[in-house]
Every structure is written in C-alpha cells, then in structure tokens.
Amino acid sequence: xxxxxxITLRIYRQKENEAPHFDNFSMEVDPDEYxxxxxxxxxxxxxxxxxFRHACHHSTCGACGMRVNGTEKLSCITSIRDVTRDGATLKxxxxxxxxxxxxxxxxxxxxxxxxxxxxxxxxxxxxxxxIEHPPAEWDADDTQYIRLSDCIECGLCMSACPIMxxxxxxxxxxxxxxxQDNGLKRKPELLSLVDAEDGVWRCHSVFECTAVCPSFxxxxxxxxxxxxxxxxxxxxxxFGKA
Amino acid sequence: MSQSTFSSSVSAPRxxxxxxxxxxxxxxxxxLLIVLLLHFIANHYLGSMSSGLMTYDDVIRYFQNPIIxxxxxxxxxxxxxxxxxxxxxxxxxxxPSRPILKVVTWLLVILGVASIVYGIWLALTIASKGx
Amino acid sequence: MNTTRNxxxxxxxxxxxxxxxRQVGGWAFALNRITALGLTLYLFLHLIVLGLLAQGPGAxxxxxxxxxxxxIKLGEWLVVVAAILHGLNGIRIVLxxxxxxVVRQRQLFYGFMIVAVFAILIFTARMY
Numbered sequence: 001x002x003x004x005x006x007i008t009l010r011i012y013r014q015k016e017n018e019a020p021h022f023d024n025f026s027m028e029v030d031p032d033e034y035x036x037x038x039x040x041x042x043x044x045x046x047x048x049x050x051x052f053r054h055a056c057h058h059s060t061c062g063a064c065g066m067r068v069n070g071t072e073k074l075s076c077i078t079s080i081r082d083v084t085r086d087g088a089t090l091k092x093x094x095x096x097x098x099x100x101x102x103x104x105x106x107x108x109x110x111x112x113x114x115x116x117x118x119x120x121x122x123x124x125x126x127x128x129x130x131i132e133h134p135p136a137e138w139d140a141d142d143t144q145y146i147r148l149s150d151c152i153e154c155g156l157c158m159s160a161c162p163i164m165x166x167x168x169x170x171x172x173x174x175x176x177x178x179x180q181d182n183g184l185k186r187k188p189e190l191l192s193l194v195d196a197e198d199g200v201w202r203c204h205s206v207f208e209c210t211a212v213c214p215s216f217x218x219x220x221x222x223x224x225x226x227x228x229x230x231x232x233x234x235x236x237x238x239f240g241k242a
Numbered sequence: 243m244s245q246s247t248f249s250s251s252v253s254a255p256r257x258x259x260x261x262x263x264x265x266x267x268x269x270x271x272x273x274l275l276i277v278l279l280l281h282f283i284a285n286h287y288l289g290s291m292s293s294g295l296m297t298y299d300d301v302i303r304y305f306q307n308p309i310i311x312x313x314x315x316x317x318x319x320x321x322x323x324x325x326x327x328x329x330x331x332x333x334x335x336x337x338p339s340r341p342i343l344k345v346v347t348w349l350l351v352i353l354g355v356a357s358i359v360y361g362i363w364l365a366l367t368i369a370s371k372g373x
Numbered sequence: 374m375n376t377t378r379n380x381x382x383x384x385x386x387x388x389x390x391x392x393x394x395r396q397v398g399g400w401a402f403a404l405n406r407i408t409a410l411g412l413t414l415y416l417f418l419h420l421i422v423l424g425l426l427a428q429g430p431g432a433x434x435x436x437x438x439x440x441x442x443x444x445i446k447l448g449e450w451l452v453v454v455a456a457i458l459h460g461l462n463g464i465r466i467v468l469x470x471x472x473x474x475v476v477r478q479r480q481l482f483y484g485f486m487i488v489a490v491f492a493i494l495i496f497t498a499r500m501y
Contacts, residue, residue, distance in 0.1 A: 014378070
C-alpha cells in the first residue's frame with residue numbers, strides 16, 4: 001500500500017512584466033514520487049500556465065534543475081519524502097543567478113556560452129574520462145569507446161556558487177570543470193581563459209558547487225586541480241621551459 | 243571558435259598578474275600566522291610583570307633587541323599585503339568596472355605602502371627611544 | 374521578458390554573509406569573509422593607536438587606561454577569536470588549493486573548527 005501525503009506545493013510564479021509571487025497548491029501525493037512529479041501534477045490538474053522545464057526524468061538531461069526548499073536539486077530524482085513531511089509545505093523556486101523566462105524556467109544562454117568557451121566535451125573517449133576503477137593500462141583500441149561526460153550542464157552549481165551571485169563575469173564551476181577536463185596540456189589555449197581574474201582565481205573554496213552537483217563532477221576538486229595546472233604552466237613559462 | 247561570437251554577456255577574459263597575486267596571498271597567510279603567534283606571545287608574556295608589555299617603558303625596553311623591530315616589520319609587511327590583496331579580491335567578486343577597479347587598486351597600493359612606511363618609521367622611532 | 378530579476382548583481386553581496394539554505398562550505402565562506410573584514414578594520418585601528426607610542430609615555434599610558442573598559446576587552450577578545458577562526462579556515466584553504474584534503478574537505482573544516490573551539494577556550498581562560 002503506498003503512502004499518501006497531503007502537502008502544500010508552493011511554486012514561484014513570474015510572468016512577463018508581472019511581479020513575482022508564490023502560488024500554493026494543496027495536493028495529495030505519494031511521498032516516494034519525485035518533486036518534478038508534484039510540479040507536473042500541479043500543472044496538469046491545477047494550473048496549466050505553470051511553466052517548467054523537464055525532459056528525461058532520470059538525471060541525464062539536466063533540464064529540471066530548481067531550488068527545492070531553498071537548495072539546488074534535480075527535481076526528477078529528489079523524492080518528496082526527502083524534502084518535506086506529511087502536512088508540510090514544499091517550496092519550489094527557479095535556480096539563482098539565471099534570468100527567469102517564466103515561472104521555473106530560466107534562460108541558460110550565458111551559461112552555455114561559457115561552456116563553449118571552455119571547450120566542454122559532452123562526449124569523450126573512455127580513457128580520458130575520470131571513471132571509478134579504471135584499468136591499470138588502457139589498450140590503444142579503447143579510445144574508440146566513448147562515454148557521456150559526467151557534467152549534464154544542469155546549472156545547479158552556477159546557482160549555488162556565492163560568487164556567481166555577485167558577478168556574471170565569473171566563468172563559474174561547470175565551465176572551469178570543463179576546462180579542467182580538457183586539461184591545459186591537451187588545450188594550452190585555455191590558459192589565458194582560466195588564468196584570469198574571472199577564471200580560477202575568483203573561486204573562494206566554498207565547495208557549494210560540489211555539494212549540489214547531482215552528477216559526480218565535483219567541480220571544486222577540478223578547480224583546485226586546474227589551479228595547480230595554471231601555476232605549473234606559469235612557473236614553466238617563467239623558467240623558460242615553455 | 244572565436245570569443246567575439248559569444249561576446250554579448252561573456253566578455254573577453256581579463257588577464258592580470260592574478261596567479262602571482264594569489265600566490266602572494268596564500269603564502270603570506272600561513273607566514274603571518276607564525277609571526278602573529280610570536281608577536282602575540284611576546285606581547286603578552288614578556289615585560290616587567292610577566293603578564294605582557296603593560297607599560298610604555300616595557301615596550302621601549304622590548305624594542306631594544308634589534309630582532310624585535312625586524313620581526314615586527316616583517317609582520318607588518320606580511321599582514322598589510324595579505325589584507326589588502328584580500329580586500330581587492332572581495333571587490334573583484336562584485337564585478338567592478340575597469341576604471342573603478344583601477345582607482346581602488348591604486349588606493350589600496352597607496353594605503354599599503356603608506357602603512358608600511360609609517361610602521362617602519364614607528365618601529366625605528368620606538369627602538370631609538372631607549373638609551 | 375522580464376530578465377532583470379534573478380541575475381547576478383554586485384548588490385547581492387549581502388547573500389555572502391547570510392548562508393541560509395547553504396551547506397557547510399557556505400558557512401565557512403561567510404565566516405572567513407566576516408573575520409577578514411573585521412581583522413582588517415582592527416589592523417588599521419591598531420596601527421593608528423600604536424602611533425601614540427611615538428608621542429611619549431604620557432599619551433600611551435593614558436590610552437592603556439582606556440583599554441580597561443569592558444567593551445574594549447570584549448572587542449579584543451573578538452579580534453583574537455576572529456584571528457583563530459580566519460587562520461584555521463585559511464589553512465584549510467591552503468591545503469585544499471594544493472590538492473590536500475579536497476575529498477574530505479567537510480571533515481577538514483569540522484576538524485579545524487574543533488581545534489578552534491579548544492584554542493578559544495584556552496585563550497579565554499588564560500587572558501581573563
């Protein structure tokens with residue numbers, strides 16, 4: 001027998017030229033369903049003007065990122081049971097730091113442009129991907145096998161980063177992680193992009209990006225590693241090795 | 243892939259001496275922790291009553307040993323550098339315009355140099371007061 | 374399209390200091406930034422006050438009497454607490470910046486804060 005909870009779903013609403021506000025929807029939900037399911041139900045049965053993004057419903061496309069009770073989550077894999085109780089409120093808001101297009105849907109344009117600048121690879125040869133338990137040695141043939149990169153470009157990290165809140169010029173966790181994934185050895189032209197005031201040096205080790213990433217990218221660790229690469233590259237240049 | 247294609251909200255990267263500035267900040271941090279500890283212990287455990295440099299005379303006497311002004315000046319340079327580079331970093335987090343950044347950087351440099359010059363003068367003056 | 378809201382803006386700097394809804398790293402960042410500003414203010418006040426030493430015994434000893442004021446004593450205590458917190462947090466940042474302790478950075482922070490609590494207790498007991 002599945003549980004039934006009565007919750008109040010509180011959704012951020014903002015349409016063009018209107019002031020933002022919250023709409024409350026009382027609904028009966030199965031707590032083992034996901035937050036995205038509740039939002040969809042509110043759209044289907046209560047208010048067809050709710051605007052939100054969703055696609056795969058299994059944490060691969062990165063479309064459904066939103067703030068659930070103030071914290072960035074992928075709503076398709078966040079079960080209702082984990083974020084609220086029977087009889088309580090479930091607040092859903094759009095991601096921080098992105099312009100709101102309508103309700104929960106935000107304009108991700110400037111983020112995608114940064115990912116392109118960093119040369120983000122959505123697909124990479126398996127030997128270059130960071131995977132758990134790689135073999136001690138790859139065969140030369142193994143490069144023919146490709147893998148989706150961990151980063152699904154959901155933007156949760158960009159929303160969680162406190163520096164992203166105050167400056168749109170900062171590259172941001174995901175683009176810097178993408179640059180690290182490329183590596184300065186493979187792509188030395190990235191050096192001037194990341195060794196800049198709005199590149200790796202704007203990061204203040206807050207680690208919120210890693211804390212909210214739903215996809216094991218661990219952007220903070222990658223930024224620290226990228227810093228080592230940058231310092232290494234600069235020292236090499238200084239001592240004339242480059 | 244030319245950067246100008248995406249120039250609408252992503253400007254060209256602004257390079258600067260940022261690697262070196264950051265390295266200076268991160269090296270002066272632990273360095274000043276060590277000097278701070280020395281400074282704190284000396285100030286609060288030496289002196290006429292073993293409870294620290296409690297009077298004007300205590301301070302003058304303490305400064306007669308030449309290693310003391312040397313350490314204090316080292317501490318001064320380290321802490322002023324660390325603090326002002328940090329302040330500039332906080333400003334950068336707020337995406338200042340290039341002109342504002344230039345002005346503030348210059349103000350911080352002037353403040354830093356002035357503080358260090360003042361501090362060196364002060365340390366040497368105090369040291370010279372004992373005779 | 375009302376795109377002026379919800380965008381990055383320098384005016385949101387207050388959000389650095391109110392890490393509600395954030396995880397431990399956000400709180401560490403807020404703490405580090407607040408202590409940095411407090412210590413910087415103290416640094417310059419301290420430098421100015423020490424100038425009194427150059428004016429001779431009268432001026433300095435008179436100032437020392439002022440420092441007996443309990444509010445000043447509280448301020449001095451806060452400065453040392455801020456230095457302990459900022460210093461230990463700073464060591465955490467140095468370590469993680471060079472790749473040490475990145476995977477366990479949360480535990481690293483908690484560990485340093487426990488050390489900080491002990492240091493603050495010991496300092497308080499010895500000075501007051």
